[in-house]
Amino acid sequence: MRILGIETSCDETSAAVVEETGDAAKPWAIRSNEIASQVPIHREWGGVVPELASRQHIRDICGVVERALDQAETRWSDLGAIAVTQGPGLVGSLLVGVSFAKAAAVAAKLPLVAVHHLAGHIESLVLQNGEMPLPAVVLVVSGGHTSLYLVDRPGRYELLSRTRDDAAGEAYDKVAKLLGLGYPGGPIIDKLARQGNDRAVALPTTRLTHADRNAPELKGDLDFSFSGLKTAVSRYVRDRERDRVAQGSSPALADVEVADIAASFQRIVVTVLIERLFDAARRYGAKSVGIAGGVSANSRLRAELQARGEAREMPTFLPSLKLSTDNAAMIAAAGLRKFRAGMTSPLDINADAALAL
Ligand code: KG4
Ligand code: ZN
Numbered sequence: 182m183r184i185l186g187i188e189t190s191c192d193e194t195s196a197a198v199v200e201e202t203g204d205a206a207k208p209w210a211i212r213s214n215e216i217a218s219q220v221p222i223h224r225e226w227g228g229v230v231p232e233l234a235s236r237q238h239i240r241d242i243c244g245v246v247e248r249a250l251d252q253a254e255t256r257w258s259d260l261g262a263i264a265v266t267q268g269p270g271l272v273g274s275l276l277v278g279v280s281f282a283k284a285a286a287v288a289a290k291l292p293l294v295a296v297h298h299l300a301g302h303i304e305s306l307v308l309q310n311g312e313m314p315l316p317a318v319v320l321v322v323s324g325g326h327t328s329l330y331l332v333d334r335p336g337r338y339e340l341l342s343r344t345r346d347d348a349a350g351e352a353y354d355k356v357a358k359l360l361g362l363g364y365p366g367g368p369i370i371d372k373l374a375r376q377g378n379d380r381a382v383a384l385p386t387t388r389l390t391h392a393d394r395n396a397p398e399l400k401g402d403l404d405f406s407f408s409g410l411k412t413a414v415s416r417y418v419r420d421r422e423r424d425r426v427a428q429g430s431s432p433a434l435a436d437v438e439v440a441d442i443a444a445s446f447q448r449i450v451v452t453v454l455i456e457r458l459f460d461a462a463r464r465y466g467a468k469s470v471g472i473a474g475g476v477s478a479n480s481r482l483r484a485e486l487q488a489r490g491e492a493r494e495m496p497t498f499l500p501s502l503k504l505s506t507d508n509a510a511m512i513a514a515a516g517l518r519k520f521r522a523g524m525t526s527p528l529d530i531n532a533d534a535a536l537a538l
Contacts, residue, residue, distance in 0.1 A: 184261060187263065189266065189275060189281075190268070190271065192218070193507045194219070195245065197509035198250065199308070213248075214249070235274050265281075266279075268297065269297075271534065293526045307514065315335070315468060318458060320458045322474045322476040325351070327348045340399070342403035357369050381438075386449055405454075458486075469498060
């Protein structure tokens with residue numbers, strides 16, 4: 182069976198066709214995965230502008246779906262279902278995909294499967310590599326989320342911890358902005374950090390030991406926090422600019438210094454993410470670990486995951502670079518998982534900006 186996936190939760194309009202392989206170990210294959218990125222539109226504003234995003238999704242959605250079907254040499258009548266991201270995300274953006282998917286499901290007489298965006302990121306690991314040994318602990322780390330999930334059975338995702346404030350990708354984007362580096366910040370800092378000394382600047386790590394009053398069911402000691410780190414970088418940059426002015430120089434920091442800050446910031450972020458992931462793996466007796474979401478494209482995070490996995494003899498899973506950032510193939514994969522578990526959605530579903538997994 183083939184499924185059409187649609188993803189419009191943030192600033193990429195994406196459609197994909199994924200098909201079942203019949204191989205239980207590697208259940209799905211990508212036939213197409215079309216992505217229209219809005220990054221050039223939002224770059225000018227230093228971040229995603231929701232109203233511009235939803236309008237651009239409306240312009241792009243029909244063409245993107247047509248291209249995905251053409252690429253996959255698939256007609257509407259070859260499909261068995263349509264999967265769409267229901268949430269979380271920007272509500273105006275989500276609505277475009279959800280409305281399109283509902284209309285297409287009616288017109289083509291196909292079942293609709295509503296998918297949680299983070300289930301999509303988690304299933305990107307299986308789409309790329311085949312089924313993970315379970316139980317698995319998966320870190321989903323993107324511009325909007327930094328969360329640890331326990332997957333004890335296929336398709337069941339239990340939240341173990343999350344960030345109390347900024348997501349890791351958001352911290353990358355904010356730090357890049359205050360260093361004057363452009364948007365999105367993650368890939369720029371990743372590249373720049375390779376030229377810097379990652380011990381040049383002393384920056385704090387935050388270790389939370391107390392439960393979160395807003396989530397008393399979670400113990401809280403596996404939670405993340407990145408806003409203190411971002412503030413520390415901001416303070417450091419301000420102090421250094423003041424020093425330079427006092428010495429009669431221009432305030433703008435030298436390139437080597439910016440690279441040192443990027444490297445030092447990245448070392449802290451990656452260390453925290455890897456430590457918490459492996460702490461959780463130990464605590465829950467995981468047989469494998471994975472990292473998914475936009476920040477899983479980070480070169481240092483990928484290298485350290487692999488190194489730590491080898492040292493601990495723990496199988497590690499990552500998506501390809503294309504599957505790490507938002508895309509519809511992962512939504513199609515998560516949709517197939519739900520469809521095979523008998524879970525389809527009524528046609529009166531609504532987009533849900535704060536959908537729980
Ligand atoms: O998953 P994604 O495409 O969208 C969300 O659901 O948020 O993730 C986008 C985030 C951005 O914050 C971006 O800066 C970050 O992923 N990102 C990276 C890298 N590539 C993208 N962060 C660190 N290193 C990278 N190479
Ligand atoms: Zn995402």
